[in-house]
Amino acid sequence: MRLNGEIYDGEDGVEEEQKHVVGYALTLKKKNSFLKPKFERLARSVNYCMALSLVNLCQMLSSIRCNKGILFVAIDLNRPLSDQGPFDIILHKLLGKEWCEIIQDYRQTHPEVTVLDPPDAIQHLRNRQSMLQDVVDLNLSDFCGNCGKVGVPRQMVIKKDPLSIPDEVTKAGLKLPLVAKPLVVDGSSKSHELFLAYDQFSLSELEPPLVLQEFVNHGGVLFKIYVVGDAIKVVRRFSLPNVSKSKLAKVAGVFPLTRVSSAAASDDDADLDPGVTELPPQPLLERLAKELHHRLGLRLFNIDMIREHGTRDIFYVIDINYFPDKLMGQITT
Numbered sequence: 001m002r003l004n005g006e007i008y009d010g011e012d013g014v015e016e017e018q019k020h021v022v023g024y025a026l027t028l029k030k031k032n033s034f035l036k037p038k039f040e041r042l043a044r045s046v047n048y049c050m051a052l053s054l055v056n057l058c059q060m061l062s063s064i065r066c067n068k069g070i071l072f073v074a075i076d077l078n079r080p081l082s083d084q085g086p087f088d089i090i091l092h093k094l095l096g097k098e099w100c101e102i103i104q105d106y107r108q109t110h111p112e113v114t115v116l117d118p119p120d121a122i123q124h125l126r127n128r129q130s131m132l133q134d135v136v137d138l139n140l141s142d143f144c145g146n147c148g149k150v151g152v153p154r155q156m157v158i159k160k161d162p163l164s165i166p167d168e169v170t171k172a173g174l175k176l177p178l179v180a181k182p183l184v185v186d187g188s189s190k191s192h193e194l195f196l197a198y199d200q201f202s203l204s205e206l207e208p209p210l211v212l213q214e215f216v217n218h219g220g221v222l223f224k225i226y227v228v229g230d231a232i233k234v235v236r237r238f239s240l241p242n243v244s245k246s247k248l249a250k251v252a253g254v255f256p257l258t259r260v261s262s263a264a265a266s267d268d269d270a271d272l273d274p275g276v277t278e279l280p281p282q283p284l285l286e287r288l289a290k291e292l293h294h295r296l297g298l299r300l301f302n303i304d305m306i307r308e309h310g311t312r313d314i315f316y317v318i319d320i321n322y323f324p325d326k327l328m329g330q331i332t333t
Contacts, residue, residue: 020071021088021089022073023073023075023091024074025074025075025077025091026092026093027093090103090106090113092115093122093323095186100120103115104119117299121296122298122322124296125320127184128183129157132319135151138150144281146313147283148284148312153215153316153318154175154213155174156211157210158208159183161208162208165204165208166200169203174214176215178213179318180203180206180211180254181211194257196215197212197253198251199251202252202254206254215243216308216318218240218307218309219242219307220242221276221306221307222238223280224303225285227292227303234280234285276309280307301321301324304317304318305317
């Protein structure tokens with residue numbers, strides 16, 4: 001524990017060098033994916049800043065001495081948060097109105113503590129209708145010239161009455177095939193269940209509330225952009241193959257999509273067209289990350305982006321996730 005600005009070992013009272021203290025409130029799944037032993041050992045090291053481009057947490061502290069290392073401390077949810085610490089940073093990803101109120105109150109009474117991230121900003125990404133609006137409003141050409149265009153596939157929200165979906169899609173002018181996504185992202189496996197609809201009448205089989213998003217052919221490659229403060233890491237992942245006009249004419253129905261963009265589905269060793277796998281320009285990624293950080297008010301997130309097949313500079317953001325499980329693992333490699 002910390003006494004008068006020092007860290008002491010709780011068992012034998014041996015004094016340790018003072019470290020930055022990060023209090024964390026995470027689900028067990030998130031804790032296991034984030035606080036791996038190797039990562040914790042690196043964080044405790046006084047040489048932590050030698051690898052700090054991987055996490056960028058030091059830059060999130062108002063006053064920093066990088067040679068102090070970082071100590072992660074679990075927050076006890078059964079005790080008042082104000083009675084714990086002191087903390088330099090609070091890292092959290094818990095759901096629920098009660099927890100959000102606790103964090104909001106703590107931010108007001110402890111302005112010196114950096115909270116990653118504000119609950120109201122995180123909530124913005126819980127809804128697939130609102131999460132991409134900030135991308136729609138972006139015009140990156142003013143900042144990075146001819147490095148590329150970033151947009152959002154055309155989409156619409158269906159909140160009730162699945163039988164009305166075919167007519168609603170016709171009125172909106174959306175083109176098949178369509179990707180169906182649950183409207184609310186609540187961390188459950190169900191909120192990540194996606195479907196691909198090939199024909200209009202099968203749309204009534206879907207279960208609202210949901211978002212229908214036009215499928216954009218992208219050569220079967222997805223770019224996952226991990227953002228931690230000012231640090232950016234981009235990885236390629238396998239995604240859905242292109243849907244040809246002939247296939248669209250022959251196939252009917254709604255089909256569930258597996259999570260083809262998982263970490264195991266890397267395309268690094270695959271023999272793919274370089275025009276498909278070429279990473280987006282770094283200036284474009286840096287500006288996109290900076291603008292979304294500013295607009296969303298978040299510092300730990302990832303962007304799922306695709307390149308329209310047959311182009312070099314037309315990109316679409318299809319999803320934004322807060323503090324994904326693979327975030328730190330990607331930034332640290």
